[in-house]
Amino acid sequence: MKLVLTTEQQELRQAVRGFLAAASPLPAVRAAMESEGGHDPEVYRRINGELGLSGLIVPEEHGGSGAGYAELAVVLEETGAALLPGPFLATTLAAILLRETGDKELLPGIADGTTVATVVLDGNRALNGAEADVVLSIDGDRVRALRGGERTALTTLDPTRRQALVEPGGDVVAASAEGVARARDLFAVAVAAEQLGVLRASLEAIVAYGKVRVAFNRFIGSYQGVKHRLADMHCKLEQAESIVRHAAWAADEAPEELASAAALAQVYVGRACFEVARDSLLLHGGIGFTWEHDAHLFYKRAKADEVLLGPPRIHRARLADLLEL
Known part of the structure; x- marks a missing residue:
């Protein structure tokens, strides 16, 4: 089991982090989320053109990089920390x-960024469903793909990433019960990786604030109550990182461990991310509640991600079943 990033993965992290810091800082995220499309198409084009991130896990024979899920987790952690708007996730x-169900026809378009695709996750709800070229839905052990169809934009908690009700159905493009089950587990790992980034950025923000905010002639970070809270948040970050790294490793190297690792990732990381984002907002005091401050954006992304793949009780029940509890 590998919990430490390789040199190549560290370099990938730095490349993505540096790109997002320059191309999509938080002021740009705010401008994008308030725009008509909800994201900056130029940033999304550069993500695919310069970094090739949409094709990261697409096999090389279909135009992608052929990287593993450990590399994908590194990228999603950084896009989560940056609250990247748009259809990347x-x-x-x-x-x-x-990739997991065997259909390859759509993969070249995804890899080169010309095809925006999404998946129906809960009922008829899909991330970025309004702007997706292709909507995939899971029908038992089959995957259907629909181009066009009715799309109804939803008002959601997280303003940085839009959702829509979509018309299910379409042509069957793949059929694999094992592939669908594995894909669902990988969804959990991918979302947990993004949650890890949101958690980390939330903690970094309040640590930085604690070093400059003065109350009663002392930096608030020097107060014991604040220090204990920050220490608890840091412990959650360390545990969440280990869980995500293990789950991503299992996806690549130990498929027999993936189901339980993915369920654990959603059980622990989802809740930890929300709690850290919540405490970060609270420790910012009154300013953290204002629209002008970024703390509420991390709070909303954390809550939206926590329930993106269903309520937490579903993942707890599945983990209990897998552990035969």
Whole structure:
């Protein structure tokens, strides 16, 4: 089991982090989320053109990089920390589903960024469903793909990433019960990786604030109550990182461990991410509640991600079943 990033993975992390810091800082995220499309198409084009991130896990014979899920987890951690708007996660989930169920026709378009795809996750709800070129839905052990159809934009908690009700159905493009089950587990790992990034950024923000905010002639970070809270948040970060790294490793190297590792990732990381984002907002005091401050954006992304793949009780029940409890 590998919990430490390789040199190549560290370099990938730095490349993505540096790109997002320059191309999509938080002021740009705010401008994008308030725009008509909800994201900056130029940033999304560069993500695919310069970094090739949408094709990261697409096999090389279909135009992608052929990287593993450990590399994907590194990228999603950084896009989560940056609160990247747009269809990157949606298209990533679609690529996972297509890769695992054997359909390859749509993968070249996903890899070169010309096809925006999404997956129906709950009922008829899909991330970035309004702007997706292709909507994939799981019908038992089959995968259906629909181009066009009715799309109804939803008002959601997280303003940085839009959702829509979509018309299910379409042509069957793949059929694999094992592939669908594995894809669902990989969805959990992918979302947990993004949650890890949101958690880390939330903690970094409040640590930085604690070093400059003065109350009663002392930096608030010097107060014992604040220090204890920050220490608890840091412990959650360390545990969450280990869980995500293990789950991503299992996806690549130990498929027999993937189901339980993925369920654990959603059980622990989802809740930990929300709690850290919540405490970060609270420790910012009154300013953290204002629209002008970024703390509420991390709080909303954390809550939206926590329930993206269903309520936490579903993942707890599945983990209990897998552990025969």
